[in-house]
Amino acid sequence: MSGTQNGRSPRSVALVGPYSSGKSSLFEAMVEVAGAPVKRPADPRNRPMTTEIRVGHCSYLGDAWSVLDCPGSIEFAYEVTSALSMVDIAVVVCEPLPARALTVAPLLKQLADLHLPHILFINKIDTLEGSIADTLAALQSHARCPLVLRQVPIIDGESVSGYVDVVHERAYRYRKGQPSELMQIPSNMQDEEQEALGKLVETLADRDDVLLEKVLEDVKPGTDEIYRNLRKDLADGAVVEALLGSADNVSGVRRLWKALRHDAPFTAETATRKGIPTEGPPLAQIFKTQHAGHTGKLSYARIWRGTIKDGATLGGTRLGGIYQFPGGDLAKRAEAGEGEIVAFGRLDGVSTGATVSPGATPAQLPFPAPPAAVYALAIATTDHKDDVKLNGALQKIREEDPTLTVVQEQDTSETVLHGQGEMHLNATVERLSRNYALKVATHKPQVPYKETIRKAVHEHGRLKKQSGGHGQFADVKIDIAPRQRGSGFEFIDKVVGGAVPRNFIPAVGEAAEEAARKGPFGFPVVDISVTLVDGQFHSVDSSDMAFKTATSLAMKEGLAKADPVLLEPIFRVTISVPNDYTARAQRLVTGRRGQILGFAEREGWPGWDDVEALVPEAELHDLIIELRSQTLGLGTYRKQFDHLAESRAGQELRRGAA
Ligand SMILES: Nc1nc2c(ncn2[C@@H]2O[C@H](COP(=O)(O)OP(=O)(O)O)[C@@H](O)[C@H]2O)c(=O)[nH]1
Ligand SMILES: [Mg+2]
Structure with a gap:
C-alpha cells in the first residue's frame, strides 16, 4: 500500500479511552470498513486486555491512514502518551454512561494540554439508557472546551435504531455491519435536532464573527460554513465533536471515518503544532521499540518530513527493513514517505524517543518521559x-x-x-x-530497614589462641556511640603510646565497619561512631586477622548492649485523587500507619486534590492497588524518601529473637 493515492499525506489516528470502552473493537471495525484485513481475537466477547500499541494501516476514500489501538489501563498509559505524541488526531472512545465520565477526565486533560485535536466517539450506543445529553453533560464537566454533539440518537422503543446527523439534518437507520440507510427524520425528533444544531452553531459562532452575525440575525448558515468552522476549531483545540456508534455492530464507523477524513490535520499541520519545521531533510521519530522474533529489533517511527529509503543510515546504523502491518502481518516496504507510521528494522543503538535523519544526527525532538514507578x-x-x-x-x-x-x-x-x-x-x-x-x-521486596543504637557503650574484645607453633593474639577496647541521624559511620583512633601498633589500626576500622553491616536485628547499623581507645598486642602472635577478629567480637557484644533500635524508612507521599475521593485517600493513609500532613487542590487539575502524608515504606507495597480499587482506577501517588524513623516493630523483633 503506497502512502499517497491522491497526493494527500497519510495521516494517523490514535484510539484512546478508558479500559473496556471498545477501542480494540473499534480499531477492528474501522480497519475492516476501510477494506483492509484485520486480526480479530478468537473470542470477541472475551477480548484480551490491550497492553501495547497495535498499528493498523488502511485507506478510506483514497486517504491513507495509520490507526493506533492503545491500551486503556492506567498501567500502560505510557504507550498512550507515546502514541499521542505522534498522531494527527485522537478518538476518545467512551461509554454512554454518565457515571463513567470521570474515568475519561485525565485523558481529556492530557489531550487539551497537548493541544491535540480529538473527537469523542460515544461507543456502545446500543446499550444507551436515558438520554445522551446526560452523558455529554457529565463529560463536559471534565472538558476544558465545549463538546458539541454531531449526532442525535433515534430511540425506537427500548433501543437505538439510528441517528440524526445534526449538520446535514438527515436521519439514518443503523444496519448491523452495513452502511446506515437514509430515512425520514422522525417527526418527534425535529425539535431535538434543531436544538442540537442551534447549540453547535452557537458554539462555533463564539469564535467566528460572520457566523455570530448570522446567529444574531437568525440566518441559517450553510453546511460548508459549519464544516469549515468545525475543522478549524477542532484543530485549534477550541471544540470537541461527539459522534455516536457501536463498534461491535459496526454502526457509526463510516460516519467517524468521514469526520476524521474531513477534520484531521495533515502531517504539516501537526508538525507545525509541535514546532517541527516543515522544510528540511527527511526526519523521523521513534516512539516504540519491540524485539520481534525473526525480524529482530523493530523501531516504530513517524515520518515527519520527506522520504526514508531502506538501507539508509539512521542514528549511525544501517536501516535493515521498513515494515508496515496490513492485516496485522508484517509487510516489507522499499521506502516510507512523509506522514507514515512504519517500523524500522534492526536499528541497534537507536532507542525510543530518538529523532533520526538519513546520514545525519538531527536536533532531537522532545519525547515524553516515562512515569515514575508505583x-x-x-x-x-x-x-x-x-x-x-x-x-x-x-x-x-x-x-x-x-x-x-x-x-x-x-x-x-x-x-x-x-x-x-x-x-x-x-x-x-x-x-x-x-x-x-x-x-x-x-x-514482595524486603523493606530496607536499618538499625542504630541509643546508648554509648564501652566494649572489650580479646582473641588469644595457642595452636601448635605460634598463636593468635589481639586485644581491643572500643567505645561505640550513637551519632546524629543521617551522619553515617565513623571510626576514630584514640590509641596512645602504641598500645595497638599503627599498622594494625586500619584493620580494626575495617572490621568495625564490616560488623556494622549486620546489627542485632540483621540489618545495617547506621549513624554510629566506633572509637579505638586502647588495646594490647603480641610481637609475634598479632596480625591484621587477629585484630579484625577481636574487633568483630567487641562489636557484636557491644551493639547488642547499646540499646539497639530498628529504623524504618519513611516516605513523603503525595496522593492525587478526584476530590470525591479525598476522604478515602486520607483513610487509606491513616490505615497504613501514615501521618497526614495536609491536602490541597492539585495544581492544574480542577476538581482533584493532592493529599500529602508520611508513610512507612513497609506500608507502600500495595498502596497503589488499594488506591486504584477505591478510586475507579484514577488515584495515583508519587513518593520520595524522607527519613528513617525509630520503629516499634524493632522491639517486637527483639522480643521475638530473645
Ligand atoms: N454492547 C456493546 N459492546 C461493545 C461494543 N464495542 C465493544 N463492546 C464490548 O466491550 C468489551 C471491551 O471491548 P474492547 O474493544 O476490548 O475494549 P478496549 O479495552 O477499549 O479495547 C468487549 O466485550 C466488546 O465486545 C458496542 O458497540 N456495544
Ligand atoms: Mg483494547
Whole structure:
C-alpha cells in the first residue's frame, strides 16, 4: 500500500479511552470498513486486555491512514502518551454512561494540554439508557472546551435504531455491519435536532464573527460554513465533536471515518503544532521499540518530513527493513514517505524517543518521559544458572518498556522490578517466560530497614589462641556511640603510646565497619561512631586477622548492649485523587500507619486534590492497588524518601529473637 493515492499525506489516528470502552473493537471495525484485513481475537466477547500499541494501516476514500489501538489501563498509559505524541488526531472512545465520565477526565486533560485535536466517539450506543445529553453533560464537566454533539440518537422503543446527523439534518437507520440507510427524520425528533444544531452553531459562532452575525440575525448558515468552522476549531483545540456508534455492530464507523477524513490535520499541520519545521531533510521519530522474533529489533517511527529509503543510515546504523502491518502481518516496504507510521528494522543503538535523519544526527525532538514507578516486585530465577540470561532479557525488555526499572538492591541482594502496577509487572514476568523461556518467581521486596543504637557503650574484645607453633593474639577496647541521624559511620583512633601498633589500626576500622553491616536485628547499623581507645598486642602472635577478629567480637557484644533500635524508612507521599475521593485517600493513609500532613487542590487539575502524608515504606507495597480499587482506577501517588524513623516493630523483633 503506497502512502499517497491522491497526493494527500497519510495521516494517523490514535484510539484512546478508558479500559473496556471498545477501542480494540473499534480499531477492528474501522480497519475492516476501510477494506483492509484485520486480526480479530478468537473470542470477541472475551477480548484480551490491550497492553501495547497495535498499528493498523488502511485507506478510506483514497486517504491513507495509520490507526493506533492503545491500551486503556492506567498501567500502560505510557504507550498512550507515546502514541499521542505522534498522531494527527485522537478518538476518545467512551461509554454512554454518565457515571463513567470521570474515568475519561485525565485523558481529556492530557489531550487539551497537548493541544491535540480529538473527537469523542460515544461507543456502545446500543446499550444507551436515558438520554445522551446526560452523558455529554457529565463529560463536559471534565472538558476544558465545549463538546458539541454531531449526532442525535433515534430511540425506537427500548433501543437505538439510528441517528440524526445534526449538520446535514438527515436521519439514518443503523444496519448491523452495513452502511446506515437514509430515512425520514422522525417527526418527534425535529425539535431535538434543531436544538442540537442551534447549540453547535452557537458554539462555533463564539469564535467566528460572520457566523455570530448570522446567529444574531437568525440566518441559517450553510453546511460548508459549519464544516469549515468545525475543522478549524477542532484543530485549534477550541471544540470537541461527539459522534455516536457501536463498534461491535459496526454502526457509526463510516460516519467517524468521514469526520476524521474531513477534520484531521495533515502531517504539516501537526508538525507545525509541535514546532517541527516543515522544510528540511527527511526526519523521523521513534516512539516504540519491540524485539520481534525473526525480524529482530523493530523501531516504530513517524515520518515527519520527506522520504526514508531502506538501507539508509539512521542514528549511525544501517536501516535493515521498513515494515508496515496490513492485516496485522508484517509487510516489507522499499521506502516510507512523509506522514507514515512504519517500523524500522534492526536499528541497534537507536532507542525510543530518538529523532533520526538519513546520514545525519538531527536536533532531537522532545519525547515524553516515562512515569515514575508505583509498584515493585522482587524476582528470582528458579534455576540460578539462568541469572546471566535474566539480566540480558531484562535489558531487552527495558528497551521496549521505559516504564520498567530494574534495581539490584545491595542490602537485600534482591533484583527488584519497579513498574506501573500489578498487571504491568505480571505482564513483564509473563514476557520473560514467553519470549525468553525464563521461569522466575516473584515476591514482595524486603523493606530496607536499618538499625542504630541509643546508648554509648564501652566494649572489650580479646582473641588469644595457642595452636601448635605460634598463636593468635589481639586485644581491643572500643567505645561505640550513637551519632546524629543521617551522619553515617565513623571510626576514630584514640590509641596512645602504641598500645595497638599503627599498622594494625586500619584493620580494626575495617572490621568495625564490616560488623556494622549486620546489627542485632540483621540489618545495617547506621549513624554510629566506633572509637579505638586502647588495646594490647603480641610481637609475634598479632596480625591484621587477629585484630579484625577481636574487633568483630567487641562489636557484636557491644551493639547488642547499646540499646539497639530498628529504623524504618519513611516516605513523603503525595496522593492525587478526584476530590470525591479525598476522604478515602486520607483513610487509606491513616490505615497504613501514615501521618497526614495536609491536602490541597492539585495544581492544574480542577476538581482533584493532592493529599500529602508520611508513610512507612513497609506500608507502600500495595498502596497503589488499594488506591486504584477505591478510586475507579484514577488515584495515583508519587513518593520520595524522607527519613528513617525509630520503629516499634524493632522491639517486637527483639522480643521475638530473645
Ligand atoms: N454492547 C456493546 N459492546 C461493545 C461494543 N464495542 C465493544 N463492546 C464490548 O466491550 C468489551 C471491551 O471491548 P474492547 O474493544 O476490548 O475494549 P478496549 O479495552 O477499549 O479495547 C468487549 O466485550 C466488546 O465486545 C458496542 O458497540 N456495544
Ligand atoms: Mg483494547
